[in-house]
Amino acid sequence: xxxxxxxxxxxxxxxxxxxxxxxxxxxxxxxxxxxxxxxxxxxxxxxxxxxxxxxxxxxxxxxxxxxxxxxxxxxxxxxxxxxxxxxxxxxxxxxxxxxxxxxxxxxxxxxxxxxxxxxxxxxxxxxxxxxxxxxxxxxxxxxxxxxxxxxxxxxxxxxxxxxxxxxxxxxxxxxxxxxxxxxxxxxxxxxxxxxxxxxxxxxxxxxxxxxxxxxxxxxxxxxxxxxxxxxxxxxxxxxxxxxxxxxxxxxxxxxxxxxxxxxxxxxxxxxxxxxxxxxxxxxxxxxxxxxxxxxxxxxxxxxxxxxxxxxxxxxxxxxxxxxxxxxxx
Amino acid sequence: xxxxxxxxxxxxxxxxxxxxxxxxxxxxxxxxxxxxxxxxxxxxxxxxxxxxxxxxxxxxxxxxxxxxxxxxxxxxxxxxxxxxxxxxxxxxxxxxxxxxxxxxxxxxxxxxxxxxxxxxxxxxxxxxxxxxxxxxxxxxxxxxxxxxxxxxxxxxxxxxxxxxxxxxxxxxxxxxxxxxxxxxxxxxxxxxxxxxxxxxxxxxxxxxxxxxxxxxxxxxxxxxxxxxxxxxxxxxxxxxxxxxxxxxxxxxxxxxxxxxxxxxxxxxxxxxxxxxxxxxxxxxxxxxxxx
Numbered sequence: 185x186x187x188x189x190x191x192x193x194x195x196x197x198x199x200x201x202x203x204x205x206x207x208x209x210x211x212x213x214x215x216x217x218x219x220x221x222x223x224x225x226x227x228x229x230x231x232x233x234x235x236x237x238x239x240x241x242x243x244x245x246x247x248x249x250x251x252x253x254x255x256x257x258x259x260x261x262x263x264x265x266x267x268x269x270x271x272x273x274x275x276x277x278x279x280x281x282x283x284x285x286x287x288x289x290x291x292x293x294x295x296x297x298x299x300x301x302x303x304x305x306x307x308x309x310x311x312x313x314x315x316x317x318x319x320x321x322x323x324x325x326x327x328x329x330x331x332x333x334x335x336x337x338x339x340x341x342x343x344x345x346x347x348x349x350x351x352x353x354x355x356x357x358x359x360x361x362x363x364x365x366x367x368x369x370x371x372x373x374x375x376x377x378x379x380x381x382x383x384x385x386x387x388x389x390x391x392x393x394x395x396x397x398x399x400x401x402x403x404x405x406x407x408x409x410x411x412x413x414x415x416x417x418x419x420x421x422x423x424x425x426x427x428x429x430x431x432x433x434x435x436x437x438x439x440x441x442x443x444x445x446x447x448x449x450x451x452x453x454x455x456x457x458x459x460x461x462x463x464x465x466x467x468x469x470x471x472x473x474x475x476x477x478x479x480x481x482x483x484x485x486x487x488x489x490x491x492x493x494x495x496x497x498x499x500x501x502x503x504x505x506x507x508x509x510x511x512x513x
Numbered sequence: 514x515x516x517x518x519x520x521x522x523x524x525x526x527x528x529x530x531x532x533x534x535x536x537x538x539x540x541x542x543x544x545x546x547x548x549x550x551x552x553x554x555x556x557x558x559x560x561x562x563x564x565x566x567x568x569x570x571x572x573x574x575x576x577x578x579x580x581x582x583x584x585x586x587x588x589x590x591x592x593x594x595x596x597x598x599x600x601x602x603x604x605x606x607x608x609x610x611x612x613x614x615x616x617x618x619x620x621x622x623x624x625x626x627x628x629x630x631x632x633x634x635x636x637x638x639x640x641x642x643x644x645x646x647x648x649x650x651x652x653x654x655x656x657x658x659x660x661x662x663x664x665x666x667x668x669x670x671x672x673x674x675x676x677x678x679x680x681x682x683x684x685x686x687x688x689x690x691x692x693x694x695x696x697x698x699x700x701x702x703x704x705x706x707x708x709x710x711x712x713x714x715x716x717x718x719x720x721x722x723x724x725x726x727x728x729x730x731x732x733x734x735x736x737x738x739x740x741x742x743x744x745x746x747x748x749x750x751x752x753x754x755x756x757x758x759x760x761x762x763x764x765x766x767x768x769x770x771x772x773x774x775x776x777x778x779x780x781x782x783x784x785x786x787x788x789x790x791x792x793x794x795x796x797x798x799x800x801x802x803x804x
Contacts, residue, residue: 305781
């Protein structure tokens with residue numbers, strides 16, 4: 185009984201902390217928490233593509249950028265927030281679907297390089313197509329959204345907005361990975377040939393894994409634009425894609441809560457290390473390397489191993505007790 | 514036309530350096546399934562070893578030797594022992610992520626410890642210009658090209674003609690059979706890491722006088738090396754040479770004749786086209802996909 189109860193209690197504490205702790209934080213702290221929520225959504229999308237469906241993608245940052253630019257461009261043109269949001273999701277879904285086609289032909293490191301090239305190309309377009317994206321000068325002058333008469337202008341209000349979006353995205357993911365689709369994605373990762381022979385349309389599911397994962401990146405980007413209220417190409421270099429990939433792997437790829445933990449480490453840890461000034465990225469990189477050497481399946485991988493080891497110990501203890509009982513009888 | 518010849522020569526010179534880096538990259542992949550995302554930073558770091566040695570007051574030739582030795586120790590032995598060995602059994606992807614973290618680590622360490630500014634780097638090759646039939650050609654470009662090609666030929670000779678080289682090739686092709694035949698597989702893998710470290714150090718000494726030594730210099734170089742390796746063929750040394758030279762020339766010509774803004778895009782299109790239509794690379798053999 186205790187374990188599931190403990191987990192539920194832990195979940196409640198975390199949710200309560202997410203709601204109430206930011207009230208005590210300053211402007212910058214709230215910004216970091218909002219960023220965490222947004223990066224979690226993007227990492228969740230990548231976790232679907234990589235962790236569940238097993239397709240390596242180094243382009244998630246580009247999709248965040250596509251989403252952010254769609255919203256920024258359309259909001260400055262006076263379309264409000266909601267229409268651009270929907271469009272951002274549709275565009276990234278469609279582009280993600282197209283990016284899935286190479287995945288049908290090539291796998292593993294080749295796929296990593298195709299998506300890497302795509303990511304760099306998207307960055308070049310952001311930087312060079314000034315008529316659309318204003319190039320390095322960036323886009324500003326768009327407001328945070330409001331809904332049903334409630335405005336999300338203030339940092340704390342917008343934080344709750346992103347938290348709501350995160351809850352929505354999590355609910356969608358939870359439903360998706362438990363649905364037959366989620367099972368098909370895992371089948372694709374574990375053994376594509378067997379999945380194909382069992383009648384799973386691997387072609388369609390590969391494209392779907394890319395499209396849905398990318399659309400979640402676009403969703404995150406659409407939230408990122410109103411958070412920073414200024415969009416230029418610098419945040420959307422390859423480094424963002426690599427960071428998101430690190431978040432997924434460090435948290436635990438293929439685990440539902442992996443992206444939450446990974447994004448917490450990727451976004452919050454560098455902030456906690458600020459006292460170390462320029463050294464904080466060095467410490468962060470060292471931490472990631474040591475963690476991966478210790479546990480390549482990420483933090484949740486350790487937890488799972490520990491639980492499995494405890495179960496084995498408990499089972500063997502029970503067996504020993506049972507056989508001892510038999511001996512006596 | 515004169516301009517074209519100059520661009521071609523400059524392209525061949527950078528291309529030869531790309532080839533050096535790409536060869537190291539493919540060697541690591543062949544013998545130990547390491548996709549080294551820090552390869553660009555590996556090219557950036559040796560220049561700073563040399564600069565540090567020069568600051569202590571060593572003459573240039575000695576400083577270069579010290580730089581080479583330190584690279585082989587840090588980027589060869591330590592890289593293999595501390596990072597690749599513990600990670601390798603966990604598969605390709607976690608190791609690749611680790612090298613990404615390593616690239617951040619190297620970049621930031623150089624930035625914090627040495628300098629965030631670009632530093633000039635002395636060249637050990639002759640400079641100046643050569644007038645040939647009215648065309649002005651940079652001697653440095655030619656000497657870089659010749660030097661890099663000599664290095665590649667020496668490596669190729671080592672790999673095909675000597676016993677150790679052949680054992681290394683056997684290790685790359687099939688470590689199990691190589692082991693059965695009595696090849697000390699572990700030592701051969703260590704040799705590849707040492708060769709990679711030497712190659713990146715050489716590339717570093719050749720390219721830093723041209724583009725200056727800077728902590729962020731590895732970003733473009735690393736990408737160029739990936740592209741060269743894949744375009745040429747991931748499992749062939751001559752593929753890396755062809756890929757590197759082709760990329761260097763295309764990059765330079767594209768910057769001059771197509772668009773400076775999109776010069777970075779041309780190699781990427783080349784990469785995507787090659788991966789989609791000829792995934793084994795221009796010179797490569799198709800790898801059987803295991804079930």
